[in-house]
Amino acid sequence: MAKAKVITADEAAALIQDGDTIMVGGFLGIGSPGTVCDALVKKNVKDLTLICNDTAFPDKMVGKMIVNKQFKKIIVSHIGTNKETGRQMTAGELEVELNPQGTLAERIRCGGIGLGGFYTPTGVGTPAAEGKEVRVMPGVGGDREMLLETPLKAKVSYLNAAVGDKYGNLRYHATGMNFNPVMAFAGETVVAEVDVLVDFLDPDDVHTPGVLVDYIVRRGR
Amino acid sequence: MDLREKVGRRGAKLFKDGDLVNLGIGMPTVLANYIPEGVNITFQTENGAVNFGAAPGEGYEDPYLTNAGAMPLTIMQGGAYFDSATSFALIRGGHVDATVLGVLEVDEKGNLANYIVPGKLVPGMGGAMDLATGAKLVCVVTEHCDKSGAPKILKQCKLPLTAKGRVSYILSELALIKVTPEGLVLEEIAPDTTVEEVVAKTEATLIIPPGGPKTIEY
Numbered sequence: 001m002a003k004a005k006v007i008t009a010d011e012a013a014a015l016i017q018d019g020d021t022i023m024v025g026g027f028l029g030i031g032s033p034g035t036v037c038d039a040l041v042k043k044n045v046k047d048l049t050l051i052c053n054d055t056a057f058p059d060k061m062v063g064k065m066i067v068n069k070q071f072k073k074i075i076v077s078h079i080g081t082n083k084e085t086g087r088q089m090t091a092g093e094l095e096v097e098l099n100p101q102g103t104l105a106e107r108i109r110c111g112g113i114g115l116g117g118f119y120t121p122t123g124v125g126t127p128a129a130e131g132k133e134v135r136v137m138p139g140v141g142g143d144r145e146m147l148l149e150t151p152l153k154a155k156v157s158y159l160n161a162a163v164g165d166k167y168g169n170l171r172y173h174a175t176g177m178n179f180n181p182v183m184a185f186a187g188e189t190v191v192a193e194v195d196v197l198v199d200f201l202d203p204d205d206v207h208t209p210g211v212l213v214d215y216i217v218r219r220g221r
Numbered sequence: 222m223d224l225r226e227k228v229g230r231r232g233a234k235l236f237k238d239g240d241l242v243n244l245g246i247g248m249p250t251v252l253a254n255y256i257p258e259g260v261n262i263t264f265q266t267e268n269g270a271v272n273f274g275a276a277p278g279e280g281y282e283d284p285y286l287t288n289a290g291a292m293p294l295t296i297m298q299g300g301a302y303f304d305s306a307t308s309f310a311l312i313r314g315g316h317v318d319a320t321v322l323g324v325l326e327v328d329e330k331g332n333l334a335n336y337i338v339p340g341k342l343v344p345g346m347g348g349a350m351d352l353a354t355g356a357k358l359v360c361v362v363t364e365h366c367d368k369s370g371a372p373k374i375l376k377q378c379k380l381p382l383t384a385k386g387r388v389s390y391i392l393s394e395l396a397l398i399k400v401t402p403e404g405l406v407l408e409e410i411a412p413d414t415t416v417e418e419v420v421a422k423t424e425a426t427l428i429i430p431p432g433g434p435k436t437i438e439y
Contacts (some may be wrong), residue, residue: 027268027305028291030284053305054345080344081291089343101267102309102351109306122313122354125385127337128346162285174302175268175294176285181304 004168004192004216009039012191012217015156016040019072021049023108023154023183028081029056029063031176033160033193035219037061040158041068050074051108051152053101053179055082069093075152077101100128103149105182111151112185119146157187160219161208164194165201168210177207184208193217222439224248224394227411228362229255230439232321232392235360236262240318241311243267243352246290248362249321263299265317267348269308272300289348312348313355320356322349324363326378329425331388331400333361334380346383353384365393365422372424374398374405395419397437404428409437 013036016022026032041064050071056063063082065071073095079085088094099107100122110117119137123129124145133148159180162173170192172180184190190213197218222230229251236242236256243265244250256262265271266288273288274295282293296302303311311317326334333353336346353359363373374391391398396419397409407427410419416434420427 027289028287030268030287030291054347076345078345078347080347086343096345098345100346100350101305101348102313102355105305105309120313122351124354125332126350126382128350172285172302174283174286174296175266175270177302178269178305182306 003166004210004213006197006216006218008221009035009193009217010042012036012158012215013039013043013045015189015191016045016048018045019047020045020155021051021153023051023157023187024062025157025159025178025180025183026056026061027053027175027178029061031160031172031178031180032056032061033158033191033217034061035221036158036191036193036217037064040070041065044068044070046070047072050076051154052076053104054078055085057081058084073097075099075104077104098128103128105179107149107152108179108186109182111153112182115151117148117150120149121146123147152186154187156189156191157183159183159190159192161192161194163196163198163201164192164213164216165198165210167200168192168213168216169201169206170194170208170210170213171201171205172207181208184212189214191215191217193219195219224364225251227394227439228252228392231397231409231437232360232362233257235358235390236260236319241265241271241316243312243317243320243356245320245322245349245352247323249323252321252362265308265311266294267308267312267352269303269305270294270296270300272297309348309351312351315355315357317352317356319358319360320352321360321362322353324361324373326373326375326380327361327363327388327391328375328378329400329405330377331386332378333359333383333388334378335383337381339381349383353387358389359384359387360390360392361388362392365395365419372422375424376426395422396434398427406430407434409435411437
């Protein structure tokens with residue numbers, strides 16, 4: 001079986017250019033690839049579109065890339081923990097597309113599994129419905145208005161896992177899992193930063209199969 | 222008894238034994254402290270866990286185990302972790318029995334607004350829209366009026382909505398109000414208030430049940 005290539009964080013950062021769309025795993029920075037985020041700050045690649053749950057904190061993970069003004073657009077569910085994100089949005093320097101969190105996760109999931117989108121009741125009658133097709137869908141609980149949501153994909157998904165093996169198999173720990181498994185499907189290229197790299201994981205312990213993972217970065221390298 | 226304790230004690234009695242519950246950030250979390258004896262509740266955190274426990278002691282934090290506010294948690298026997306798509310499948314799919322949310326405004330149609338004040342406060346909805354839409358029972362907990370004394374329970378929300386027509390109960394330091402197709406029913410009032418005071422501090426029309434509201438038992 002093909003092995004995932006072990007690369008440095010700088011090499012991982014070199015996979016993208018100005019203007020690209022990236023996904024970054026994590027929830028308020030927990031389960032985010034910190035070494036890769038630092039390398040992306042160092043590379044100073046600009047005008048990126050970010051797909052991530054949030055923008056963490058100004059001194060953490062993707063939050064540092066916000067402070068370094070590397071994004072032209074972000075697709076997220078929450079920006080309240082990073083004041084710089086709000087400042088750039090208010091100043092018109094950054095486009096912010098807010099999604100309900102479950103809708104965001106499902107859009108990423110659809111992008112990665114070959115589906116064209118989905119209808120959801122979340123956001124009906126709210127600003128999240130603006131510009132979206134609304135359709136009455138039959139259901140067990142009776143007819144219900146639902147919104148059409150479209151899939152999301154990225155050039156590169158940058159993930160974090162507690163343990164990875166030489167085949168790219170990943171095992172997350174606790175709530176560090178969050179958006180990482182769905183983003184593993186939705187990136188054309190997938191990079192996983194792991195805390196520990198082992199020869200092989202017990203197949204029963206694999207959360208994300210290594211067939212999805214192109215590159216492994218070891219945390220801190 | 223302060224606002225939080227009042228809301229916590231009465232609110233915790235809205236749950237049924239065996240419920241899966243998600244408490245919003247802020248005031249709703251206080252309900253976890255007052256679950257009646259003999260009632261077993263499983264709590265979910267939207268970032269991907271059920272059956273979590275209290276904050277760990279200093280030095281015992283696991284950097285990968287936090288709540289939706291990035292504060293350290295512990296996990297209990299029977300606990301489980303899952304990814305965000307699964308977490309929101311539990312929520313959207315109707316597998317969460319109850320959620321308790323804070324609000325900026327709530328109205329007599331059961332609409333709630335709690336995630337944005339245009340031009341002032343734009344943190345994003347996070348999981349609030351999903352919870353308000355997907356949980357089987359949506360309860361909002363709030364100060365009856367805002368800091369300036371203006372009512373928060375309105376005829377019609379003015380702020381952008383988080384969800385339309387999804388609220389079942391409104392609980393404040395003064396009253397427990399049930400949202401019905403006919404309007405807001407004043408089911409219970411605190412022992413230290415009167416129907417007149419609650420009506421005066423509520424913009425929405427309140428339906429007074431025959432015989433008057435019950436007194437809240439804390």
